[in-house]
Amino acid sequence: MAVLVLLVPVSLGLGLLGLAAFLWTLRTRQYDDPEGDAARILSDRWDDRPAPPDPVRDTPPAPDEEKRR
Amino acid sequence: MTPIPTAEGAGSPACPACSPVAPLARRTAARRPADAAPGEDIFLSVPDAHCAACIATLEEGLSRLPAVRTARVNLSLRRVRIRHDGSLTPEALIPVIARLGYRAHPLDAETLSQTGTDPVGRDLLMRLGVAFFAMMNVMLLSVAVWSGASDATRDLFHLISGAIAIPTVAFSGQPFFRSALAGLRRGRIGMDVPISLALVLASGISLYESLNGGRHAYFDAAVMLTFFLLGGRYLDHRTRAAARSAAQELAALEVPRALRLTPAGQETVPVRDLVPGDRIRILPGARIPADGIVEDGESEIDRSLRTGESLPARATPGSVLGAGETNLTGPLTLRVTAAGRDSSLSRIAALVALAEEARGRHASLADRAARAYSPLVHLLAFGAFLVWLQKSGGDLRLAANIAAATLIITCPCALGLAVPAVVTAASGHLFRRGLLVKSATALERLAEVDTVVLDKTGTLTLGTPEPLDLSCHAAEDLQVALALAQGSAHPLAQALARAISRLGHRPAPVTGLTERPGHGIEGRWQGLPVRLGRADWVGAGPAAGTATCLRIGDRPPVTFAFADALRPGAAGLVTALQARGLSLHLVSGDAAPAVADLAARLGIGDWIAGASPEDKAAFVRALGQRGRRVLMLGDGLNDTAALAAAHVSISPASGLDAARAASDVVLTGQDLSPVEDALRIAGQAVRRMRQNFALSALYNILAVPFALAGLATPLLAAVAMSVSSLTVTLNALRLR
CATH class of the missing domain: 3.30.70.100 (Alpha-Beta Plaits)
Structure with missing residues (x-):
């Protein structure tokens, strides 16, 4: 039963990892448009290069946005 | 960059379902x-x-x-x-x-940004995530206990479970505790009181048991309860948020500004700042913001949204205009006679508020279930506590354990999911069919409908006139008419221009086009004066119904007659509703011949013409008083009071903002046929809700005797809870 000393923290740690991942998805607003995200994956628009950062999604808007344009 | 081919539309720039400009x-x-x-x-x-x-x-x-x-x-x-x-x-x-x-x-960005991020929904989702994490881990530990861990191992596992469960319940259970407290303060015992009581009692007793080496700890049940109930709460919040944001979108659509004339010039002011005596300018195409009298200018006025008249009316100095009408051709200067709270618009809004208050009293299925359920559960648990206290000769620990077990087992996991799961599934189906459900109880009310009241202009018809049979006119007339009509923003002229171009004609070379607001448009063609416009201005006899006249030089005038086009799906809807055995009434503010014609075309036997907004509302209310459950379909300001007075109401998105705000369901497309789907899905949804209540009652009936007899184990509680929640959710998803 000594193995419990190892296994219980490991299982809790894995659970916490999942919780942290969930909180991250929440923080980065990945639940704002589930339907749109499901559809976007089908588009080949950004297959060759990454999409520019989206100021609407990545709040707050960067102040140097003017220059990048 | 080609759009990827989809099942709906390969290669086309937009999907075929995306209809052109409406x-x-x-x-x-x-x-x-x-x-x-x-x-x-x-x-x-x-x-x-x-x-x-x-x-x-x-x-x-x-x-x-x-x-x-x-x-x-x-x-x-x-x-x-x-x-x-x-x-x-x-x-x-x-x-x-x-x-x-x-x-x-x-x-309106301002109104939207308040709800755009939806902090409440994210907060609930976070609590749900925490509860899910805790449930999974506590469940893992519990499996060991259920499969026979004993003594020190069991106590250790209980204590670890407790260390996870108690903070989770304290954090994730807050929405329940808060609403239970708020309810108790107002002297009401809702569903949240037994929930909170079960959570607190289960956690407390389990902690006591674990510390004293007891056999049963209900940490898993407490966390699972939190998770399932939060899940239901979150679904419920999502539907409500969707409804609220729909209502806000509608409010945001109204652009409440007016152009006020001052000695210094013009200024743009909010409509609520207008006072009687102000002079305002109304540009062609603009909505009239307040009641008033025309001081200057000539134009034609579209009253269809306010009164249901399909024929544009003439406006000259001295004409009385009402808020909500649309100016068509020429700029007008209006002296405001009533604005804000006194305007005809606000009087209708007051009627709406009154009717909505009456409808707010509709008790939903969930409310009724909760009202029956809460006292019963408390009595059961308290009874069990007293009986066991007496039977065991004052064993407080045993009695409290059994009372807690009873509360946990009867706790309304399935009850909390029964309605939200069905409403979410049904709203999703309806949204995909182009129906936006704004009110949480709309589905339940929709399922009870036995009478349908329909508006004509803008609801069964598109509210846009279409010229009748152009092929009987000479090509030359058509070409001149096209040239003239293209120069005007008047809806009749535009419809005429569209229809003639569709026949393949090119405009004749007409020069010197000038629009005479309120009359028509004129120009010169091959040295002859040509005019297109009102019959009296052109010099033709008065026409029956909607018409516009063309005169080339001294030739006899040519009349183009118009009829309001039927909305797609209108005929099918009427047939389908009649096949369902619903009684149909057509109530319109338009003139009798137009209404009679449409009623005959669609096969509606019962029609009323020339009805004022008050008449419509009174008609609907009278039906309601006779015990009829009325579904009102309407789009105009004149329908608004009736929409609010009806048991449930649907309005097309092309309707006036006020009408959409007053109705429970908004039709986002042009087609009317989804209304039938709405009735069918609502019927199904209510059946599913009842089944769900029956299912959760059945589980309770099966499990409560065990709990009362003191035979309940944490395993039994966990199984009963998850199986009932799962069946209820799956049953909701069966909706088609």
Whole structure:
């Protein structure tokens, strides 16, 4: 039963990892448009290069946005 | 960059379902520009966007404008957010989107940003996530206990479970504790009191048991309860938030500004700042913001939204105009006689408020279930406590354990999910069919409908006139008429121009086009004066029904007759409703011949013409008093009171803002046939809700005897709880 000393923290740690991942998805607003995200994956628009950062999604808007344009 | 081929539309720039510009686009486009502060994001609602190709078309099409920095479509909300350099207005973007093949409506960014991020929903989701994590881990530990861990191992596992469960319950259970406290303060015992009691009692007793080496700890049940109930709460919140944001979108659609004339010139003021005596300018195409008398200018007025008349009326100095009408051809100066609270618009709004208050008393299925359930559960648990206390000779620990077990087992996991799961599934189905359910109890009310009251102009018809049989006219007449009609913004002229171009005619070379507001348009063709407009102005005899006349020189005038086009799906809907055995009534503010004609065409036996807004509302209320459950379908200001007075109401998105705000369900497309789907799905949904209540009652009936007899184990509680919640959710998903 000594193995419990190892296994219980490991299982809790894995659970916490999942919780942290969930909180991250929440923080980065990945639940704002589930339907749109499901559809976007089908588009080949950004297959060759990454999409520019989206100021609407990545709040707050960067102040140097003017220059990048 | 080609849009990816989808099942719906390969290669086409927009999906075929995305119908071209509708009258609504015309009406909204006609509004005065809303002020957009430099760089402020523009929100537009695009109800037709529905697939990957739509996203690409809209985003790329908008990004091509030099002023647009980014455009992002939110497909879940059918909304596009545009970041720009400050030079764009929503009104300027609507034609751009129309060229891409979509309808768009401007939304007020200020009203939206309050709900845009939805902090409450995210908060609930976070608590749900925490509860899920805790449930999984506690469940793992519990499996060991259930499979026979004993002594020190069991106590250790209980204590670890407790260390996870108690903070989780304290954190994730807050929504229940708060609402239970709020309810108790107002002296009401809702569903949240037994929930909170069960959570607190289960955690407390389990902690005591674990510390004293007891055999049963209910930490797993407490956490699972929190998770399932939060799940139900979250679904419920999502439907409510969708309903609320729909209502706010509608409020955001109204652009409440007027052009006030002052000695110094013109100024744009909010409509609520107008006072009687103010002089306001109304541009062609604008909605009239207040009641008043025309001082200057001549024009024609579209009253269809306010009264249901399909024929435009003449406005000359001295004419009395009402708020909500639309100015068609010439600019007008209006002296305000009643504004704000006294205007005819607000009187109707008052009628609406009154009717809505009456409807707010509708008790939903969930309310009724909770009212029966809460006292019963408390009595059971308290009874068990007393009986066991007496039987065991004062064993407080045993009695409290059994009372807690009873509370946990009867706890309304399934009850909390029964309605939200069904409503979410049904609203999702309806949304995909183009129906926006605004009210939480709309489905239940929709399922009870036995009578349907229909409005004519704008509801069964599109509210846009179509010329009748152009082929009997000479080609020369048509070409001259086309040239003249293209020069006017009048709806009849535009409809005529569209129909003639469709026949393949080219406009004749007409020069010197001048529009005579309120009369028509004139010009010269081959040295002859040509006129297109009102019969009396052109010199023709009065025409029956909607018509416009053409006169070339001294030749006899030619009359083009118009009829209001039927909305697609209207005939099918009437047949389908009659087949369902519903009684239909057509109530319109329009003149009797037009109403009779339409009723005969659709096969509706019972019709009323010339009804005022009060008449309509009274008609609906009278039906209600006779015990009828009325579904009202209407779009105009004149329908608003009736929409609110009806048991449940549906209005098309092309209707007036007030009408959409007063109705429970909004039809986002042009087609009327989804209304039948709504009735069918609502019927199914209510059946599912009842089944769900029956299912959870059955589980309770099976499990409660065990709990009362003191035979309940944490395993039994966990099994009963998860099985009942799962069956209820799966049953909701069976909805088709």
